[in-house]
Amino acid sequence: MNIRTKVCLPLVVITLAVALLCLLVVARQGEKLCETSIQTMVDSKISQIELMVKTNGIHAMEMAALFSRLPEVEKAYRVAFTGDINNEASPQSQLGREMLRASFSPIIAGYAAVMGAKPQLHFHFATARSFVRLWREKQTMRGGTWVDISDDLSPFRQSVKDINADKKPVWGVEVGSGGLAIRGLAPVVSPAGEHLGSVETLVPFNPLMESLGSGKGENTLLYMNPAKRSIATQLQDTGAYPTVNDHYVLVRGTAAGIIERLISTEFLDSVADCSNWKVVGNLLITGVPVKDCKGEQIGTFIFSTDLTEQQDIIFKAGIMLLASFIFLLIVPIVVAYFVLGFAVLAPVHEMMLALNSIAEDGAILTKRLKDTAKDEIGRLAKMFNRLMDNIEAVMSEIEEYKNLINAVPDPIFGIDKSRRITIANKATELLLKKPFELFSGKFCYDCFNSSACGSIDCPIEQLTLAPKLPRSSIIDMGTEEKPYFVQPVSETLYDCRGQNKGYAVVAKNVTSLVLKEQEINKLAFYDQLTGLANRGLMVDHVRQAIAACQRQACLHALFFVDIDDFKSINDTLGHDHGDKVLQQIAARLKSVVREGDTVARFGGDEFVLLSLNLSEDMPTAAAQAEVISKKILSAMRLPLQLDTINYRCSGSIGLTLFGNKPVSVDDLLKQADLAMYLAKERGKDTAVFFDPLLQTAMMERNAMECDLKDAAMNLSQFSLHHQPQVTADGRIVGTEALLRWNHPRRGMVMPNDFIKAAEENGLIVVIGDWVLQMACAQLARWSDDPRFSHLTVSVNVSARQFCEAHFVQSVTTAVQHYGVEPGKLKIELTESQLSTNVEEIIGKMNDLKRLGITFSLDDFGTGYSSLAFLKRLPIDQVKIDKYFVMDLLDDPDDAAIAGTIMTLAGSLGLETIAEGVETMEQVEFLQNLGCQMFQGYLFSQPQPVDAFENYVRTAGHGSLQGLFARP
Numbered sequence: 001m002n003i004r005t006k007v008c009l010p011l012v013v014i015t016l017a018v019a020l021l022c023l024l025v026v027a028r029q030g031e032k033l034c035e036t037s038i039q040t041m042v043d044s045k046i047s048q049i050e051l052m053v054k055t056n057g058i059h060a061m062e063m064a065a066l067f068s069r070l071p072e073v074e075k076a077y078r079v080a081f082t083g084d085i086n087n088e089a090s091p092q093s094q095l096g097r098e099m100l101r102a103s104f105s106p107i108i109a110g111y112a113a114v115m116g117a118k119p120q121l122h123f124h125f126a127t128a129r130s131f132v133r134l135w136r137e138k139q140t141m142r143g144g145t146w147v148d149i150s151d152d153l154s155p156f157r158q159s160v161k162d163i164n165a166d167k168k169p170v171w172g173v174e175v176g177s178g179g180l181a182i183r184g185l186a187p188v189v190s191p192a193g194e195h196l197g198s199v200e201t202l203v204p205f206n207p208l209m210e211s212l213g214s215g216k217g218e219n220t221l222l223y224m225n226p227a228k229r230s231i232a233t234q235l236q237d238t239g240a241y242p243t244v245n246d247h248y249v250l251v252r253g254t255a256a257g258i259i260e261r262l263i264s265t266e267f268l269d270s271v272a273d274c275s276n277w278k279v280v281g282n283l284l285i286t287g288v289p290v291k292d293c294k295g296e297q298i299g300t301f302i303f304s305t306d307l308t309e310q311q312d313i314i315f316k317a318g319i320m321l322l323a324s325f326i327f328l329l330i331v332p333i334v335v336a337y338f339v340l341g342f343a344v345l346a347p348v349h350e351m352m353l354a355l356n357s358i359a360e361d362g363a364i365l366t367k368r369l370k371d372t373a374k375d376e377i378g379r380l381a382k383m384f385n386r387l388m389d390n391i392e393a394v395m396s397e398i399e400e401y402k403n404l405i406n407a408v409p410d411p412i413f414g415i416d417k418s419r420r421i422t423i424a425n426k427a428t429e430l431l432l433k434k435p436f437e438l439f440s441g442k443f444c445y446d447c448f449n450s451s452a453c454g455s456i457d458c459p460i461e462q463l464t465l466a467p468k469l470p471r472s473s474i475i476d477m478g479t480e481e482k483p484y485f486v487q488p489v490s491e492t493l494y495d496c497r498g499q500n501k502g503y504a505v506v507a508k509n510v511t512s513l514v515l516k517e518q519e520i521n522k523l524a525f526y527d528q529l530t531g532l533a534n535r536g537l538m539v540d541h542v543r544q545a546i547a548a549c550q551r552q553a554c555l556h557a558l559f560f561v562d563i564d565d566f567k568s569i570n571d572t573l574g575h576d577h578g579d580k581v582l583q584q585i586a587a588r589l590k591s592v593v594r595e596g597d598t599v600a601r602f603g604g605d606e607f608v609l610l611s612l613n614l615s616e617d618m619p620t621a622a623a624q625a626e627v628i629s630k631k632i633l634s635a636m637r638l639p640l641q642l643d644t645i646n647y648r649c650s651g652s653i654g655l656t657l658f659g660n661k662p663v664s665v666d667d668l669l670k671q672a673d674l675a676m677y678l679a680k681e682r683g684k685d686t687a688v689f690f691d692p693l694l695q696t697a698m699m700e701r702n703a704m705e706c707d708l709k710d711a712a713m714n715l716s717q718f719s720l721h722h723q724p725q726v727t728a729d730g731r732i733v734g735t736e737a738l739l740r741w742n743h744p745r746r747g748m749v750m751p752n753d754f755i756k757a758a759e760e761n762g763l764i765v766v767i768g769d770w771v772l773q774m775a776c777a778q779l780a781r782w783s784d785d786p787r788f789s790h791l792t793v794s795v796n797v798s799a800r801q802f803c804e805a806h807f808v809q810s811v812t813t814a815v816q817h818y819g820v821e822p823g824k825l826k827i828e829l830t831e832s833q834l835s836t837n838v839e840e841i842i843g844k845m846n847d848l849k850r851l852g853i854t855f856s857l858d859d860f861g862t863g864y865s866s867l868a869f870l871k872r873l874p875i876d877q878v879k880i881d882k883y884f885v886m887d888l889l890d891d892p893d894d895a896a897i898a899g900t901i902m903t904l905a906g907s908l909g910l911e912t913i914a915e916g917v918e919t920m921e922q923v924e925f926l927q928n929l930g931c932q933m934f935q936g937y938l939f940s941q942p943q944p945v946d947a948f949e950n951y952v953r954t955a956g957h958g959s960l961q962g963l964f965a966r967p
């Protein structure tokens with residue numbers, strides 16, 4: 001499809017669509033115009049008929065009222081009443097009629113002279129019988145003559161019955177012996193108020209209808225209400241109107257076939273119910289209600305008008321309008337078709353030929369187009385020529401970049417979104433040992449993944465899926481003799497639209513780095529002295545073995561091996577020989593285990609062996625484990641060559657089987673450890689299976705945990721003991737609140753015996769919260785006593801409690817509830833608990849710091865905190881662990897560590913306090929190192945609050961000696 005067709009075809013479609021829309025609009029507007037015209041005609045016709053009926057009805061009623069008040073009328077009625085009014089031949093009745101004739105002859109003559117027709121009068125008795133009528137002459141349809149019929153009017157003349165009942169003037173449309181007419185009635189009443197009868201004047205309907213005029217094609221039907229069937233019968237009986245069927249009476253119009261069409265149409269019934277009008281075919285059908293004197297509808301005048309001419313006029317006008325509009329649309333399209341061909345397509349065709357020649361000749365960088373035209377085509381040619389200039393420049397730059405990339409020693413290559421190699425430098429060819437043509441278009445994981453397991457294992461594939469990772473996978477491209485590792489680094493490539501078109505990958509040579517990391521990994525998971533797995537690796541292997549038991553039914557054995565009397569080797573032969581013993585024992589343990597089993601050194605002279613996949617049967621597995629333990633013992637009994645010394649040693653083994661029921665790694669190690677100690681008790685150089693009887697100690701611990709849960713329910717068994725914290729100048733400035741558990745049966749239980757269990761089962765959160773509450777309550781009580789108001793209270797908070805989501809809120813609530821000064825509450829955190837969830841812990845510490853809470857870093861020096869890490873912590877004080885203070889005077893290492901801690905604290909602007917101080921010599925040594933505060937038995941053991949307060953009151957403030965503990 002050429003451009004001309006593409007441009008003109010939519011215009012044609014749009015033209016047809018617009019023409020169709022216009023047709024619909026014209027048809028709709030014509031329909032609305034027709035409806036408006038018809039509605040105007042209908043409204044005029046209805047208003048005209050209603051006005052005619054109402055005017056004539058009121059006129060007839062007023063005439064009747066006028067006549068009823070004439071004295072001659074009353075006299076005539078009085079004469080008639082002297083005889084039998086039911087007998088029309090009665091002389092009195094005849095006399096009354098003659099009196100009326102004589103009286104009304106001048107009136108009738110005058111009315112006829114003015115109106116052109118004699119009035120039609122009808123007099124009735126109060127009994128609803130006819131007195132005298134003035135009938136119209138059938139042969140002329142005008143004028144009248146007197147007819148003396150004394151018939152009973154009550155069966156079919158509702159107006160006569162109503163006026164005799166109500167004695168009030170009335171008018172309405174009604175059928176009588178004279179046909180359909182508008183009738184007005186007025187009562188005849190004597191001066192004494194006696195109702196004698198009524199006078200009726202009537203206006204025939206046919207002359208009225210004729211006075212409305214008869215347009216071309218108009219017809220009129222009278223539809224009679226089925227409930228007023230007697231009226232229709234009366235009309236038929238008069239013979240004045242032709243009837244069509246039981247309900248329709250022809251009033252006017254004789255057009256052949258019109259009556260039958262009206263009657264057969266479905267609309268007549270709805271129009272008969274006064275639904276206004278409807279157009280059926282070319283007929284306009286209009287309904288006007290006909291009501292009697294009581295306002296009840298007795299029928300409907302149905303008018304039909306032929307609309308053929310009006311419809312033809314509207315249709316022709318619409319066709320002309322539509323044709324004109326289509327013509328005005330098509331002419332511009334035809335003009336545009338030819339103009340587009342000559343002015344646009346010819347130059348474009350010429351340009352297309354030029355481009356085709358460029359593509360066929362391959363002269364894309366030298367071919368240029370003629371660009372002398374001054375219109376858009378000329379400008380297009382100039383832009384094409386500029387594009388060729390730019391492409392030539394870009395190709396030159398690409399060649400320069402290609403030479404530059406080939407000069408880089410690291411492999412550089414590009415891959416598309418499907419991970420196929422699209423470009424590579426010379427270093428990549430050297431790495432893969434093949435020219436680019438042999439791996440171009442191949443998947444990167446076929447070239448850079450030695451396992452050839454597909455893209456899921458490809459480091460480059462994984463790198464492109466998450467290119468923002470700080471480090472990608474390392475690819476081993478070397479051999480056993482010559483290791484060679486590369487680390488791919490990728491960058492996403494985008495096209496001019498910003499869409500991902502692939503990745504650029506640089507494979508950096510990281511062989512030396514990988515070899516160093518392998519060495520570090522070995523140091524992290526293996527014991528440096530023996531080369532065996534360390535504790536962490538063994539725990540991981542045991543955990544995997546426990547998990548494997550859920551998939552495979554088998555038993556495993558865990559051996560806990562300890563060298564007997566190893567301390568004596570170090571003491572007598574020295575640590576060097578002790579290390580040699582450990583190395584040789586490690587080698588022997590490795591020699592007796594099966595392939596796939598694990599041997600680890602846990603530290604000191606303790607070794608752990610994991611033997612996998614023993615028998616599913618417990619006795620058989622136990623026998624297999626016993627054989628392994630005998631091999632271990634035999635191997636350990638062999639002489640050890642320690643330089644010139646032959647040394648013999650033995651070992652004690654505790655072993656446990658697992659795999660038939662759920663168990664934790666810690667429980668397994670405890671079981672094997674308990675069995676090993678039992679082997680020691682039995683004389684050493686033996687192996688002991690873990691016996692459930694050994695659970696006694698564990699059961700005791702469980703019992704303590706149960707008691708601890710009970711105590712945590714009401715917390716009444718717990719109390720806080722206080723140990724003073726003093727300054728170098730002899731002032732008591734604070735206290736450490738230490739938890740004590742006064743068990744009803746166990747007595748006073750120290751924290752070391754239950755805190756670990758509380759942390760493991762989560763009770764530490766409840767207990768710790770209680771400690772915080774009691775510490776704040778104590779601070780609140782002391783704030784009112786000048787002797788204690790200056791004291792701070794340090795509270796130990798466990799890692800589990802501190803990591804609770806509501807911890808900060810709990811501390812805030814406690815401080816606010818008791819109204820204590822936040823700076824008087826000091827939270828002690830151990831260095832080890834800061835090693836996990838670092839960011840969360842620092843965030844909480846900062847929140848509490850803003851509240852005013854201070855922090856002390858407890859047991860400092862026992863963890864692995866770096867200087868950079870300590871600088872981030874919002875701590876105020878560093879507490880030197882008691883294990884460094886205890887041997888401070890005898891162990892240079894401890895002294896050096898204590899000095900380093902205080903130097904480090906001073907550089908960070910932190911306060912220092914030493915715990916576990918028991919001698920004045922330790923105080924003096926620490927003072928010389930720069931320690932500012934002290935805590936320990938030298939001053940006071942932890943005491944209940946009453947004893948602590950007494951200590952504060954009686955202590956000799958101002959010197960350290962005055963604060964020493966009393967014997």
